Amino acid sequence: MKKDFLYEGKAKKLYTTDDPHIVLVIYKDDATAFNRKKTGTILNKGVVNNRISNHFFQILAGHGIPTHFIEELSERETLVKRVEIIPAEVIVRNQVAGSMARRLGLEEGHALAHSTIEFSYKKDELDDPLMADSYLTALNLCSQEELDQIKGMAFRINEILQQEMLNIGIKLIDFKLEFGRTTADGQIVLADEISPDTCRFWDAETHKKLDKDRFRHDLGGVEEAYQEMYYRLLGKTIG
Amino acid sequence: MKKDFLYEGKAKKLYTTDDPHIVLVIYKDDATAFNRKKTGTILNKGVVNNRISNHFFQILAGHGIPTHFIEELSERETLVKRVEIIPAEVIVRNQVAGSMARRLGLEEGHALAHSTIEFSYKKDELDDPLMADSYLTALNLCSQEELDQIKGMAFRINEILQQEMLNIGIKLIDFKLEFGRTTADGQIVLADEISPDTCRFWDAETHKKLDKDRFRHDLGGVEEAYQEMYYRLLGKTIG
Numbered sequence: 001m002k003k004d005f006l007y008e009g010k011a012k013k014l015y016t017t018d019d020p021h022i023v024l025v026i027y028k029d030d031a032t033a034f035n036r037k038k039t040g041t042i043l044n045k046g047v048v049n050n051r052i053s054n055h056f057f058q059i060l061a062g063h064g065i066p067t068h069f070i071e072e073l074s075e076r077e078t079l080v081k082r083v084e085i086i087p088a089e090v091i092v093r094n095q096v097a098g099s100m101a102r103r104l105g106l107e108e109g110h111a112l113a114h115s116t117i118e119f120s121y122k123k124d125e126l127d128d129p130l131m132a133d134s135y136l137t138a139l140n141l142c143s144q145e146e147l148d149q150i151k152g153m154a155f156r157i158n159e160i161l162q163q164e165m166l167n168i169g170i171k172l173i174d175f176k177l178e179f180g181r182t183t184a185d186g187q188i189v190l191a192d193e194i195s196p197d198t199c200r201f202w203d204a205e206t207h208k209k210l211d212k213d214r215f216r217h218d219l220g221g222v223e224e225a226y227q228e229m230y231y232r233l234l235g236k237t238i239g
Numbered sequence: 240m241k242k243d244f245l246y247e248g249k250a251k252k253l254y255t256t257d258d259p260h261i262v263l264v265i266y267k268d269d270a271t272a273f274n275r276k277k278t279g280t281i282l283n284k285g286v287v288n289n290r291i292s293n294h295f296f297q298i299l300a301g302h303g304i305p306t307h308f309i310e311e312l313s314e315r316e317t318l319v320k321r322v323e324i325i326p327a328e329v330i331v332r333n334q335v336a337g338s339m340a341r342r343l344g345l346e347e348g349h350a351l352a353h354s355t356i357e358f359s360y361k362k363d364e365l366d367d368p369l370m371a372d373s374y375l376t377a378l379n380l381c382s383q384e385e386l387d388q389i390k391g392m393a394f395r396i397n398e399i400l401q402q403e404m405l406n407i408g409i410k411l412i413d414f415k416l417e418f419g420r421t422t423a424d425g426q427i428v429l430a431d432e433i434s435p436d437t438c439r440f441w442d443a444e445t446h447k448k449l450d451k452d453r454f455r456h457d458l459g460g461v462e463e464a465y466q467e468m469y470y471r472l473l474g475k476t477i478g
Contacts, residue, residue: 093377103368104360104378113379118371121343129342130369132357138332139343140352 001079010036011049011197017079021184025050027076031197033216035127042215044238047075048226049195052233054078056161056194063160065153067190068180075238083180083191086142087122088131090150092158093174097200098213100174103130109173109207117154122178149188150179157190165201168232170210173200196229240318249275250288250436260423261309262321264289270436272455274366281454283477286314287465288434291472293317295400295433302399304392306429307419314477322419322430325381326361327370329389331397332413336439337452339413342369348412348446356393361417388427389418396429404440407471409449412439435468 002024006014010032015024027046032039050072057069068080093100096110100118119136120128133151137144154177165172176199178192192198196211203210210225231237241263245253249271254263266285271278289311296308307319332339335349339357358375359367372390376383393416404411415438417431431437435450442449449464470476 100374103365104370104374105362105365112377114373114377116371116373116377118373123344126342126344130371131343132355132369133372134353134355134357135339135343138351138353138355 011045012193021082021182022070022079023082024073025078025080027078027193031212031215031222033212035124038216040215042226043223045197045223045226047238048230049193049197050076050078052230053193053195055233056164057190059164060157060160060190063156065157065160065190066187068182080191081189082183083189084183085122085178085180085191086136086146086150086188088119088136088141088178089122089128090154090177090179091118091120091174092116092154092177093118094158094162095171095173097173099130115155115158117151146181146188153179153188153190161194166204169204170229170232171202171204171207173202175199196226201229250284251432256318260321260421261318263312264317264319266315266317266432270451270454270461272451274363277455279454281465282462284436284462284465286477287469288432288436289315289317291469292432292434294472295403296429298403299396299399299429302395304396304399304429305426307421319430320428321422322428323422324361324417324419324430325375325385325389325427327358327375327380327417328361328367329393329416329418330357330359330413331355331393331416332357333397333401334410334412336412338369354394354397356390385420385427392418392427392429400433405443408443409468409471410441410443410446412441414438435465440468 001017003016006016006023011028011030013026017024027050029041029043029045031042031045054069054072057067061067068083070079070081072078093116095112096106097108101108119131121131122128136142136147162172177190179188180191182189199211201210210229214222214225227238240256242255245255245262250267250269252265256263266289268280268282268284270281270284293308293311296306300306307322309318309320311317332355334351335345336347340347358370360370361367375381375386401411416429418427419430421428438450439452440449449468453461453464
């Protein structure tokens, strides 16, 4: 079904298929951090992220969350609905970490009275700047109805994933989502991926980081962390 | 009534009075920009800002907005209710300018589909970082009820001030508010000041800037701009 090359992102390549409303995603092992200031390769990351993301998207679909997922074709290849991405990274946080810790001068792991949601403008050349909620509609990036849908879905996804992760001894510290409008009917669906690249996963007991922070901050054991998440979530090893 | 020195900010000094719930504000001519990276003096700014701010606060009170204003004692001195400031700058925007233009790579004057509100964390050493709305309650800076009150007041203040400014040929591009809880009864009131230091005022026809941007960006005619706003708003000149 693979036809023409469409787009190459930091972690995935997209190809058209015979159906104009369906694209093929191929997950790469390429890793980048800090807006491409750091680059590298994480062996088998593409396999881990493809399968973990598809696993999460199927769980979320089972809870009524509309997603772009259609079918996993191979260990690195998945068919998804073609969407026009809303150019906002939607970040849900359960504990302070990463950019929030840095910007506000707080310790990683600092407690929050409740989960938070924030939006950053997807624009590499501006380093994905944080936006106020009201910027999205004021800049016509989406409608108020779409914004309300996205917020509602993001919090619901957080509830579902937090529970899933607790079952396997993982604290879901924060994660990034992207949403898009399907080219077929304009419906808002969860798109992109949910994986150790886009989430902070801490072991619930030891607080060991099992996500891309190991790559970002040269903590070692990067491949092992991805494969541990693969094993805990899917109950098997790669290969 | 002036008793003990309480606090010196960038543009004002505060003193206690005989009443523990009332403080005396003295407006200075000191000007700072870019978080004190640039400093200077704007002749008579203290007089202009004291009187303009009191003028606005009285108009807002007339529309039912609770404020800290009690009484103007002299050209630079005003009595206000003592408050515990909520450590968030509340920024309302009608057109893109300043940090929003810089962060998002947009031109100053870029249209917005509607007014926006955003919050930055009042912390000089962090350069007042932008926060998501939900950070305020998640970090216990205020309650959800207080946040809703603040948002409602901020948008209402925008409506009132936009109309006031249009009457004198000024476009209100954006402005910064601060709110506090009165020490007397914990009520949320508008505090700090509303002045050419805290607003962007553009002449409605020529788009000439009549605010602190003239100081920030070395545009010349700084004192004249402050005095022009004083004249347009109060119908008289200083002295």
